[in-house]
Amino acid sequence: MLSARSLFQEIVDCDDSFQLFCSIAASGEAQGGWENGRIAALVPESMRELAPKITRHGADEDKHGRLFNALLRKRQLDPVPVPRATDYTMLLEQRGIGLAHEKLRRDEPLTEQDIVVYLSHSRVTEQRAADQMELLVRYFGEHPELGTAVRMIREDEENHLAYCHEELLRLAAAGHGPTIRRVLREAALAEIRVHRDVSLAVMAHMGRALHWSKARSAVLAAGIHAKYAYERLGGWRRMADLRMPERRGALDGPATTAPAF
Template sequence: MLSSRTLFDEIYRNDEAYRLFCSIAADGEDQGGWENERIQALTGDPVLAPKIGRHGADERKHGRIFTQLLHRRGLEKVDVPPKADYCMLLERQGIGLSHERLTSDVPLTDREIITYLAHSRVTEQRASEQMRQLVRAYGGNPELAKAMRMISADEDNHLAYCHEELLRLTAMGHGPYIRHALEHTARGEIRTHRDVGLAVLRAMGRILRWPLWQRALLTAGVQALYAYDLTVGRRRMIRLRMPAKRNALGR
């Protein structure tokens, strides 16, 4: 039976596939860590800046965890294929703040802070869902279970923080721009998630020598999720609600 658990188990059991999987995850987390570090440095809000720093530190920690998982198998990271580089593909669509902007020394404006938070709110929604999927897939794996649960809990905290901060800024009169930023980010993220998913499937299919029927079925699944997200699922990525866990990154 073809299920997410059997697919992830197949990836785990193959060194080359596992190496690519962990490399993509580690690079994405490291990139997120760097971005948050730069955003913290350019943020003058004494309450928000430490939370952004905590977010960045968590992402760096996640990058180290995925790298350590590779080292335990005697493996090193590989370069991430450009078509599977989620962060860079988002930036090329104008989602979030650019590398060029983050390497400057000019403090961020209120709108740029909102752009950052909207980007984080949408991408952390995806990260939270994906980590829960990995917890289900690897929950019985003694090597991976603890790491997946730790990262999943952090991603849930990041998502809660984004909701709370965007709602705070909505109350300050920034609601129209926040709605615009969330809509723009969600549309771009949905396209990028599909494109990255297809690129990773192609790479894994070559490594694991999947038969044509399996590749076709998995490709159809990615396209079906894209269609769902574009029509109905997008709502979960743009709505704001006060989280049950308040001040998740201020502790």
């Protein structure tokens, strides 16, 4: 039976597909860690109170990258190069999601507008991350090899999402509402296209590693296209709404560690 659970289990059970999965995840998390670190260093003086939270966000992303690499080491596997078509963060940047790396490499303070855009983009991408980790916890939360790592990452992603909601609502109340609404819509519509393209590319690579039949690959591709159609017709709105989270001050304090890894 073809189900999400059986699909994930097949990927986890095969060293080649597991190696690619963890390498893609580790690379994306490490990239997010670098970006948040640079943004924290360049926050304008008028918004310096956000710097510790952005720093913690980046530290969490770095930790996630180390967790995925630790999962590889447990199997005595090395990270592999990430195929360009599966590089979610790079493709998002090409679509204008996230602050340009050229800007982040310069030692020039960002503007308040930059921070509003950054938080809006983060709200969208953190929704995707939280949804994906929720799925992994549902299937592998008690897995002896993966359980601890996916539960830890899921907890962090929920904190990141709560932080984005809370800070954007505060900024909206301070007069940035029109910009936030516009950027959230643009970012959500761009993200769902990137997510579709990356999902198709990842499934193609997994299919080769796992020797899937053309028929099975076609069914999975059709499912990805169907999800994109749903999101394009209105499902994207869940990635662009704002509501006060139950977790307030989710990124206050230092980042948590992962001593088990």
